[in-house]
Structures are given as structure tokens and as C-alpha cells.
Amino acid sequence: MDVADLPLDDEFVAHFESQGVEELYPTQVAAVEAGVCNGERVLAAIPTASGKTLVAELAMLTADGPALYVVPLRALASEKFDEFDALPGVSVGMATGDFDATDEDLAEHDVVVATSEKVDSAIRNGASWVEALSCVVVDEIHLLDAEGRGPTLEVTIAKLRRLTPDVQLVGLSATVGNARAIADWLDAELVASDWRPVDLKTGVYADDAMQFSDGEVRRVPAGEQGAARALASDVVEGEDGQCLVFVNSRRGAQDLALTLVDEFYATPADVAEELQSTARTATGVELARCAAHGVAFHHAGLASEQRRVVERAFRDRELKVIVATPTLAAGVNVPARRVVVRDHERWNGSEMEPLSVLEVHQMFGRAGRPHLDPYGEAVVVAESHEVDDVRERYVEAEPEPVRSKLRSQRALRTHVLASVASGFADSRAAILELLDETFYAHQRREGGGVDGEDANDDVDATSDDGGEEETADDGDDGGIDDVVDEVLTYLDAVGMLARDGQSVRATPLGDLVSRVYVDPVTGASVVEALERASTLPHVTALTVLELVCDTRDMPTVYVRDDEAGQVSDAAMRRRDELARDVMDFDGDYQAWLDSLKTALLLEDVSEGMDVEQLSEQYGVEPGDVRRSVERAEWLLTATESLTEHVDADLSAVAAVIRETRDDLVAVDV
Ligand code: ADP
Numbered sequence: 001m002d003v004a005d006l007p008l009d010d011e012f013v014a015h016f017e018s019q020g021v022e023e024l025y026p027t028q029v030a031a032v033e034a035g036v037c038n039g040e041r042v043l044a045a046i047p048t049a050s051g052k053t054l055v056a057e058l059a060m061l062t063a064d065g066p067a068l069y070v071v072p073l074r075a076l077a078s079e080k081f082d083e084f085d086a087l088p089g090v091s092v093g094m095a096t097g098d099f100d101a102t103d104e105d106l107a108e109h110d111v112v113v114a115t116s117e118k119v120d121s122a123i124r125n126g127a128s129w130v131e132a133l134s135c136v137v138v139d140e141i142h143l144l145d146a147e148g149r150g151p152t153l154e155v156t157i158a159k160l161r162r163l164t165p166d167v168q169l170v171g172l173s174a175t176v177g178n179a180r181a182i183a184d185w186l187d188a189e190l191v192a193s194d195w196r197p198v199d200l201k202t203g204v205y206a207d208d209a210m211q212f213s214d215g216e217v218r219r220v221p222a223g224e225q226g227a228a229r230a231l232a233s234d235v236v237e238g239e240d241g242q243c244l245v246f247v248n249s250r251r252g253a254q255d256l257a258l259t260l261v262d263e264f265y266a267t268p269a270d271v272a273e274e275l276q277s278t279a280r281t282a283t284g285v286e287l288a289r290c291a292a293h294g295v296a297f298h299h300a301g302l303a304s305e306q307r308r309v310v311e312r313a314f315r316d317r318e319l320k321v322i323v324a325t326p327t328l329a330a331g332v333n334v335p336a337r338r339v340v341v342r343d344h345e346r347w348n349g350s351e352m353e354p355l356s357v358l359e360v361h362q363m364f365g366r367a368g369r370p371h372l373d374p375y376g377e378a379v380v381v382a383e384s385h386e387v388d389d390v391r392e393r394y395v396e397a398e399p400e401p402v403r404s405k406l407r408s409q410r411a412l413r414t415h416v417l418a419s420v421a422s423g424f425a426d427s428r429a430a431i432l433e434l435l436d437e438t439f440y441a442h443q444r445r446e447g448g449g450v451d452g453e454d455a456n457d458d459v460d461a462t463s464d465d466g467g468e469e470e471t472a473d474d475g476d477d478g479g480i481d482d483v484v485d486e487v488l489t490y491l492d493a494v495g496m497l498a499r500d501g502q503s504v505r506a507t508p509l510g511d512l513v514s515r516v517y518v519d520p521v522t523g524a525s526v527v528e529a530l531e532r533a534s535t536l537p538h539v540t541a542l543t544v545l546e547l548v549c550d551t552r553d554m555p556t557v558y559v560r561d562d563e564a565g566q567v568s569d570a571a572m573r574r575r576d577e578l579a580r581d582v583m584d585f586d587g588d589y590q591a592w593l594d595s596l597k598t599a600l601l602l603e604d605v606s607e608g609m610d611v612e613q614l615s616e617q618y619g620v621e622p623g624d625v626r627r628s629v630e631r632a633e634w635l636l637t638a639t640e641s642l643t644e645h646v647d648a649d650l651s652a653v654a655a656v657i658r659e660t661r662d663d664l665v666a667v668d669v
Contacts, residue, residue, distance in 0.1 A: 001029045007037050011088045012061055016054070025051045027193050028058075034189035036170060037062040039134075041188035043141070043171040045179035047196050048365030049335060052172040053083060056137040059170045060111055061087070065134035069113045070156075072140045072149060073330065075304070080139070081113050095122065107132060116153045121517045123159050124422045131163050140330070141171035141182060142358065144439050145402040151411035151440075154404060157186075158437040159424060174362055178401035185442040198368030199375040204391045205231060205340070206382045213395050227381045228256055228323075228342040233263050236294075236320045241337030241373065245323045246363050248343035250299040250621075254283065256342070257290045257297040257323045265294030265320040271313040278305050281615040281622065291319065298324040301621030326355070329363040339367040339378040344390060358399040404440035407480050412487045413520050417496055421506035421514035428488065428502055435480055444479070494524040509645050516638035522551040526642050532579040534648035540577045541606055541660040544653065545599035547579055548635035555631065556594035557601055557620055567593045570600060601625075602632050606663035625669045636661040 001024045003016045016022075024032065027046045036042045036059050044055050060067035069084070071077045074096045085092045093109035095118045106112050106122075107129035114122075116138075122130055138157065144150045160167060169186050173179060175194065183190035203212035205227055210218045222230045228245050235241040247253050272292035279285045280303075287306060290296055296310045296319050313319045314334050326346075328334065341363050345352040360380065368376020382390035405411065416431055418424075425431040435441060488504065491497040496510030506514065513523035529547045533539060548554055559567050571593070575582040580592065601618045611622050620628075640657045643650040 001032065006032065006058065007062055008058075015086070015088055021054060024054075025197060026195050027051055027191065028054055030191045030193060031055045032058065034191050039063065039168045041169045041186055043173060043179060043183040043186055043188040043190050045142075045173040045175055045182075045190065045192045047175055047194060047200075048362060049198070049333075049368070049370070050193070050196055052139075053080075056139070056170060056172060057084070057087065059135050059137060059168060060084075061090075063135035063168060066107075066109065066129070066132055067111045067135040067137065068119065068130075068133050069111060070116050070119060070136065070138045070153075071113060072116065072143045072146070072153075074115060075307075075332070076139070076330075077113050077115065079332070084111050084113065095119075116149065116156050117517070119160070120152050120156045120418070121515075123156065123163070124418050124514050124517065126422065130160070133160070133164055133167055135168040135170065136160055136164075137170045137172065139172050140174070142173045142176045142402050144182070145405055147405055148411070150404065151406040151408075151415065154406060154439040155415045155419075155435075157439075158434060159419075161437065162424065162434070174358060174365070175399060176358060176402050177398050181443060181446055182402060182439070184446070185439050196365075196368070197370045198373055200364065200368055201375055201377045202364055202395050203377075203379050204382045204387055204395060205379040206387045206390075207384050210377070210379050211387075211391075212377070212379075213391075225259070228340055229259055229263070231338065231340045231379070231381075232260060232321045235338040236263075236265050239337065242314065242317065242319075242369075243321045243338045243340060244328070244334065244336040244363075244366055245321065245340045245342055246326060246329065247323060248325065248346035250297075250301050250325060252343065253297040253299050253323045253325055254286060257295050257321075258286065260295045260321055260323070261290055261293045263293070263295075267292065267294035267320070268318050271309065271318045274309050275306060278303065278309070280611045283615070283621055294318075294320040296322050298322050298328050299623075300325065300327050300627075301623045303622035303626065306622075326359060326363070329359065329366065335366050335369040335373075335376070337367065337369065337373045337376060339363055339376070341378070341380040341394075344380050344382075344394065354393070356400060357394060357397055360394045361399055404438070404443050406435070406438055406440035407483055409483060409487055409490075410519070412480070412483050413490065414514075416484060416487050417491055417506065417510055417520055418514040420497060420504050421511045425504070427504055428484070431484060431488075431504070432481060435484070440480065491520060494520065496520055496523070509642075512641055512645060516641050518551070518553050518635070518638050522553045522635075522638075523642065525551055526639050527646060529579040530639070530643060530646045530650060530653065531648060532581075533653050534646065534650055536576065536579065538577045539653050539656050541656065541663070542574060542577045542599060542603050543579060544636065544639065544657045544660050545602045545606075545632065546577075546596060548632055548639055549595040549598040549602070550580065550592060551635065553631070553635060554595070554598065555627070556591075556598040557618060557624070557628070559590075559593045559597050560619065563597070564590075564593060567597050567600070571596055598628060602628060602664065605629060605667055605669060606660055608667060611669060622669065629664050629667070629669055633661055633664050636664075 003022055004013050027050045031042055031044050034042045044052055077094055077096045081092055081094045091109045093106045093112045095106055095114040144154055171186055179192050180190055201212045203210055208221045220230050220234045232243040235243045272288050275291045276288040279288050298310050311334050314322055341360055345354050364378035367378040380390055380394050419434050424434050492499055495507055496513055497504055498507055513520055533543055571582045636657050640654050643654045
């Protein structure tokens with residue numbers, strides 16, 4: 001089947017042909033046969049690089065009205081925006097920031113690219129463009145099982161289906177163990193295939209050899225230099241190919257890249273110069289030095305500009321090797337001849353745990369560039385004693401099934417409040433009815449979520465909010481009702497919902513917390529802290545920054561042992577500015593020091609300290625600063641709205657919040 005045979009205007013056919021897309025891939029033919037151009041719901045569970053974007057474009061271009069393309073990460077939104085914006089005559093909008101805006105002007109676009117949080121927020125705020133949608137494409141829909149983000153995605157899809165019952169849903173997924181269950185939930189036709197445009201050989205590397213599953217064994221002696229370096233050099237020097245190496249930490253990525261500098265792969269000088277010119281920290285200088293040798297590292301600490309340069313230079317073959325943390329495997333299009341998974345375990349905060357099969361397969365999927373490589377090859381590095389286990393787990397086994405993470409207090413607290421506040425439910429029964437339309441409920445009905453011995457292992461059991469307990473892993477026997485009841489009790493106790501018999505309504509505070517898109521626990525702690533702040537002798541930027549950093553919606557910067565004294569001193573010295581009682585501290589003091597350090601960092605950012613100094617003083621990288629600043633801006637906005645709900649006079653505090661936020665917005669990080 002050719003692109004010219006599709007029900008598309010000539011200008012689109014010409015556009016695709018100009019990009020070398022003339023004949024459809026078999027995966028795309030299957031999607032067309034499943035009705036993707038006729039408004040049918042389709043779930044495409046197909047490997048990386050098998051042409052999912054065109055499937056999405058066919059759905060969006062043939063839809064009767066506006067389309068929404070949901071991405072899991074902000075970083076992916078701009079890549080997709082650029083791709084769709086290149087379509088002739090198509091107007092594209094992007095919604096990723098400012099959680100509490102309705103963005104009515106998005107209604108003017110043919111295609112809107114948004115994160116699931118943004119769509120959720122738009123629905124909470126009654127954005128009318130959502131109801132006008134004809135087509136919704138959900139990229140990386142297998143992330144339904146991600147903590148935090150997954151529950152938001154499934155509840156958002158359930159709400160979208162309520163608001164627009166006839167909407168065409170198209171899910172794009174990696175190959176997962178239970179694609180059929182996701183398709184059934186969406187009422188979609190399943191297109192599942194292992195077809196790839198370039199053949200992929202997979203295997204393990206151990207005992208000085210790549211041992212592929214097709215039986216081929218290729219010797220690559222590791223020697224003194226170690227497996228990853230030997231494998232990278234082998235493919236770059238021996239085959240003029242490129243190599244992606246996945247490791248489990250930022251430091252690991254930088255260290256390996258620096259050892260590869262000794263190999264020196266020829267590279268055009270301008271990549272290194274470009275990176276040198278953006279290098280504002282020691283890490284940036286290291287990156288530029290590596291790039292001069294044809295090597296780069298890639299992790300979340302880099303500034304987005306640095307990441308873009310590295311990805312572009314690798315795609316253009318100017319760089320030969322990227323050593324990356326797993327973030328690069330998620331959706332960024334950087335194929336290489338060889339993929340090496342050096343670390344198949346990672347630190348989860350308390351112990352080393354194995355990477356999921358799905359994650360490793362997504363890394364594998366980056367191997368093989370269409371038209372450039374005869375085939376891709378991907379190996380996991382294993383010790384001699386674990387070869388069989390590693391082969392069985394990552395090479396021979398299927399990826400694990402996707403399992404809903406909705407059954408947790410953390411997820412349900414925010415979604416129960418929002419469904420009441422935005423009019424989806426006005427009673428306990430109505431809440432359960434809405435939740436009955438989620439993937440969680442579907443899976444439970446089908447037995448898919450409870451068929452394994454670890455069916456409920458992933459339920460969020462963390463409790464870091466001052467004594468309020470999360471749902472424990474209790475084997476899932478009680479269904480979701482009991483968690484909903486716990487959540488209703490909590491929301492009632494903090495004055496966000498009011499119950500009258502079976503009926504439930506949101507209070508003005510609950511309504512606001514839902515709309516400003518913060519966790520109700522954050523909302524409640526901010527209200528309490530604001531009450532204390534109203535009595536402080538000095539309200540400064542530090543006051544309001546500490547207030548937002550001391551919430552569970554703010555990821556904090558870790559205080560190293562050798563810094564604890566210094567941060568603690570700052571707490572004593574500046575106690576008049578802090579809403580927390582430093583002299584008689586109630587709670588986890590060590591964890592609070594992390595919040596205070598984050599607040600001190602943001603204070604310096606707002607006063608214009610440059611990233612080099614921030615990096616030296618706080619041990620943070622540009623990517624970290626960027627994320628902290630974005631979070632703080634959003635939480636300050638939410639906090640300012642919440643000042644209206646505190647009886648005390650907070651006009652002075654609100655003014656400091658506005659000033660601090662404006663200062664943060666003004667800095668270029
Ligand atoms: P996925 O999203 O499945 O990882 P993409 O949609 O990004 O994959 O496609 C990978 C590459 O294949 C892109 O460069 C795209 O232009 C190219 N491609 C997609 N479909 C075709 C086709 N039918 N013929 C030739 N190239 C194609």
C-alpha cells in the first residue's frame with residue numbers, strides 16, 4: 001500500500017513522499033486496515049521505529065475535527081510539535097506548562113500536543129476545546145503503569161470518553177505483555193506486530209563475547225578497559241557504526257564517556273564548539289571535551305539545549321558514542337548500530353533493582369538505523385555467573401504486562417477530589433462509576449491485574465507527608481472502594497469535600513485545590529503554613545520558597561552529610577523568616593533540610609546567581625535547576641491563589657509570592 005492510495009489530500013501525500021515515505025510499512029498497513037483513517041479506534045503495539053508517528057498522523061489528518069496528541073513527557077512535546085508543524089496547512093498548538101490555565105486559544109488549532117497532566121488540568125478547569133475533539137492519540141500508552149503519571153493518564157482517558165463519547169482514540173504502545181487488555185479497555189482494534197524496518201539481533205555480552213540469540217558468537221575481548229568501552233570501540237572503529245551505551249547513573253555516564261575520550265573518534269569541531277559555548281558548569285566543560293573526541297554523555301542534569309545538540313549531532317553521525325542514563329530510551333529518536341546495556345540494575349533509593357524487561361527492550365529498540373545499518377545489534381552486559389539468568393530475563397522473555405497503579409491513596413486523593421470538583425461525580429456511587437471506566441477496573445474485571453503473585457506490589461506505599469498513611473499492599477482484595485472511602489474521609493477532614501449522606505460536594509477550598517492542580521496534601525500543608533506565615537515578623541522570598549519546597553509536589557535537592565551543618569545554621573540564623581518552627585521542630589528534620597536547601601537554592605536563582613556558581617555551591621546541574629524553577633513557579637502560583645482561603649490578612653505574603661515568582665520567571669536558566 002502506498003501513501004498515494006490513502007484518503008489524504010495531495011499536499012500531505014507530497015509531504016510524506018518528500019520525506020522518503022512512499023510505501024507503508026506493514027505495521028502501518030495493518031493500522032489502515034483496522035480503520036485508522038476511518039475514525040476507528042486503534043491500539044498499535046509495535047516496536048520502536050516501526051512508524052507509529054505516521055499512524056498518528058493518518059488518524060489526525062483524516063479526523064473530522066481537532067485532534068489531541070498526548071505525550072508522557074514535556075521533552076517529547078517539542079519534538080512532536082516540530083514534526084506536526086511541518087505538515088502543510090496544519091496549525092499546531094502545544095500545552096505543557098502552567099497547570100491551571102484553560103488555554104482557550106488552543107481551540108484554534110487542528111492539532112494540540114499536550115502532556116496528560118495538562119489535559120487533566122484543562123478538563124478540571126472546564127476548557128471547552130477538549131469537548132470539541134474528534135481524535136485523541138495517546139503516545140507511549142504503556143506508561144499507564146508508571147507511578148503518578150499512569151493513574152493520571154487512565155483517569156484522563158476515562159473523563160475524555162465521558163466528555164466526547166464518539167472520540168476516535170488511538171493508542172501507541174511499545175510491545176507489551178498485555179496489549180490486548182489495553183485495546184479492549186479502549187474498545188479499540190489491536191494492531192500488534194514485531195515487525196521492524198531493520199533487523200535486530202539481541203543477546204548478552206559475557207566472557208569476552210557477544211552471544212546472540214540466533215546462535216552467533218562474536219568475540220570482543222574486554223581486556224583492561226572493560227566491556228562497554230571495548231564494545232563501543234569495536235563498532236565505531238571496526239564497522240564505522242555508532243553506539244549507544246546505557247548505564248544507571250549520571251556519574252557512571254560521565255565517567256565512561258571520559259574514559260572513551262582516550263579512543264578519539266574523529267568528529268567535526270563545530271559540535272564541540274557548540275557545546276563549549278553552552279557549557280556553564282564543570283559538567284558542561286566535560287561534555288564539550290568528550291564531544292571533541294566524538295563521545296557524549298546524556299542525562300537529566302544537562303540543560304535541554306545541551307541534550308538537543310547531543311541528540312542532533314548523533315543523528316547526523318557527528319558523534320559516535322552516547323553514554324546515557326535510561327531517560328534517553330524513552331521516546332527520543334536516536335538510533336545507533338549497536339546498543340549496549342551496561343547496567344541492568346539501578347538504585348531505587350534503598351536497594352539495587354533490575355530494570356524492567358520493557359525498559360531494556362526499549363533500549364534495544366534504538367538499535368539499527370533504517371537505510372544506514374544492515375541490522376541493529378543490542379546486548380546486555382552480564383557477569384559469567386549470571387549469563388543464563390540475564391539472557392532468560394531480557395533476551396528470551398516477553399515484556400511484563402502493564403498494570404494499573406490507580407489503587408493508591410496518592411493517586412485517588414487527587415482524582416477523587418477533581419472528579420467531584422469538576423462535576424463528574426456528586427456521590428460516592430458516582431465516583432465509583434467513573435473509576436469503573438478506568439484501566440484499573442477493566443483489568444480487575446478481566447483478572448489481568450491480579451493474575452500474578454505480585455499483582456499489587458507496586459501500590460504506592462510511601463508515606464512522607466507527616467503521618468498520613470498510604471494504602472498498604474494488602475493484596476487488592478478490597479477492590480478500590482476501601483481506598484476511595486479512606487480518601488473521602490481525608491478530604492472531608494481537611495475541608496476540601498463536604499459529605500451529606502451519600503452525596504459529596506467540593507468546598508471552595510477543594511474546588512481551588514483541584515483547579516490549581518496540586519496534591520490535596522500539598523494544598524492542606526500550604527494552607528497551614530500560610531496561617532503561620534501571616535504571623536511572621538519578616539516575610540521574604542525565603543519564606544514563600546520554603547513554604548512551597550516543603551510540600552510533596554516539590555522534588556527537593558539532597559543535603560550531603562558535609563552540608564547538613566551549614567544548612568542547619570542557615571535555618572537558625574533565618575528562623576524569623578521561616579513558617580516552620582525551627583526551635584521546636586515537629587517532623588522529619590533531615591528531610592526538611594532538603595526542602596530548605598532547595599529553597600535557599602531558589603532564592604539564589606531568583607537573585608540572579610549564575611548556573612556555574614549554583615553548581616559549585618549546591619552540587620546541582622542546569623537540568624535540575626530548570627526543573628526546580630519550573631515547579632516553584634507553578635507552586636507559587638497555586639500558593640498565591642490559596643492565600644484567598646486563609647482568614648488572616650495575607651496581602652503582604654501574596655505580594656512577596658508574586659515578586660518571587662516574577663523574579664524566577666525573569667531568570668534565564
Ligand atoms: P516510532 O514512533 O514507531 O518509534 P517513527 O514514527 O518515529 O517510529 O518512525 C521512525 C522512522 O521511520 C522515521 O524517521 C520515519 O520518517 C520513518 N518512516 C516511517 N514510516 C515510513 C515508511 N512507510 N517508509 C519509510 N520510512 C518511514
